[in-house]
Amino acid sequence: MTTNIAGHEFQREILRRAAAENVVSHAYLFSGPDGVGKRLVALEFAGVVNCTSGGGSPSECGCGSCRKVEKGIHPDVAMVEFAGVRNIKVDQVRDEIEEKLYLKPFEGRFKVVIVDEAEKLNNSAQNAFLKTLEEPPPASIIILVTSRPGALLPTIRSRCQPLNFGALPERYIADVLAEKAGLPPDEAGLYARISSGSLGAALRLDAETMEWRRELLSALGGMSAGSASDIVSLAEQLSESASGDQARLDLAFRFISLWLRDIAFLKIGSGDLSNVDMKDELAALAEGIDVASLMERQRQVEKTWYDIVRANANTRLALENLFIKLARKQGGGPAPSGNPDRRHANIGDRA
Numbered sequence: 001m002t003t004n005i006a007g008h009e010f011q012r013e014i015l016r017r018a019a020a021e022n023v024v025s026h027a028y029l030f031s032g033p034d035g036v037g038k039r040l041v042a043l044e045f046a047g048v049v050n051c052t053s054g055g056g057s058p059s060e061c062g063c064g065s066c067r068k069v070e071k072g073i074h075p076d077v078a079m080v081e082f083a084g085v086r087n088i089k090v091d092q093v094r095d096e097i098e099e100k101l102y103l104k105p106f107e108g109r110f111k112v113v114i115v116d117e118a119e120k121l122n123n124s125a126q127n128a129f130l131k132t133l134e135e136p137p138p139a140s141i142i143i144l145v146t147s148r149p150g151a152l153l154p155t156i157r158s159r160c161q162p163l164n165f166g167a168l169p170e171r172y173i174a175d176v177l178a179e180k181a182g183l184p185p186d187e188a189g190l191y192a193r194i195s196s197g198s199l200g201a202a203l204r205l206d207a208e209t210m211e212w213r214r215e216l217l218s219a220l221g222g223m224s225a226g227s228a229s230d231i232v233s234l235a236e237q238l239s240e241s242a243s244g245d246q247a248r249l250d251l252a253f254r255f256i257s258l259w260l261r262d263i264a265f266l267k268i269g270s271g272d273l274s275n276v277d278m279k280d281e282l283a284a285l286a287e288g289i290d291v292a293s294l295m296e297r298q299r300q301v302e303k304t305w306y307d308i309v310r311a312n313a314n315t316r317l318a319l320e321n322l323f324i325k326l327a328r329k330q331g332g333g334p335a336p337s338g339n340p341d342r343r344h345a346n347i348g349d350r351a
């Protein structure tokens, strides 16, 4: 379970030392992109603090405690996951997290509770959880794992020792994809770029998803601010395909965000694109838009994600509003319609 952790040597060394010198913190906040191995490092740490033979890595140490952590059956180590749940509520914090934390360790030195996707804790759940963070039970360690630390209250963040995890090298991801999924090098490289250093995200991609990305981004790129029907129908399609499937919605937001970043990169003359297969389209879009308005659009994408996922806004309406902003011609007027040569002007024609 904890095998094959790639990289993050610095973070793992900090944690190993804390365990060895007996200065572990009661609460940690592991943040960084999805799929880079934060959970695996958290599990490794849970193993190290409970190891009965000197605190090795569970995947290498053969002691009974490490073997249990490795198999996911250690009674003092809990991985709390809320798959398919958008908002973790107060009673779930009590039942799923605190109950586990307040039990004395059965056989290890520490009770370790890892809360994955901690950004899903809603505000009242976070407030309720604050008390536990302020006065944690003895011999307990809480590890909040998140790709969106900004969604946690500052009071929560300030009570945790932060540990940031960076993206994995693209080369490494491409190699794993070529090896595990048997992808040809070109495709493996593209998948790696689209995944922004997240092995987990890269492994979830497939040909169908990549095609969906192309269609979504091409539709956005070709969308004219004057064409309300295009905007409405794209919002409808996306909200339908993402209905009840938050992973799909998150993916769409990530694709849109990378797409805007690519356009900005072309704008400033950087060739470091994610969507390398769409370079010509992106270059056309980069004409006539400035970086500031691309950043404003990027902000709108973040905000819309937040509105839908955290504030429970109506998905289709929120997407419509977003697409109107993405398509809007700078200056506010409607983009010229009916002229195919100006199809891409919508993304930010300054004229």
Ligand SMILES: [Zn+2]
Pocket (backbone or CB within 6 Å): 050, 051, 052, 053, 054, 055, 056, 058, 061, 062, 063, 064, 065, 066, 067
């Ligand atoms: Zn051990």
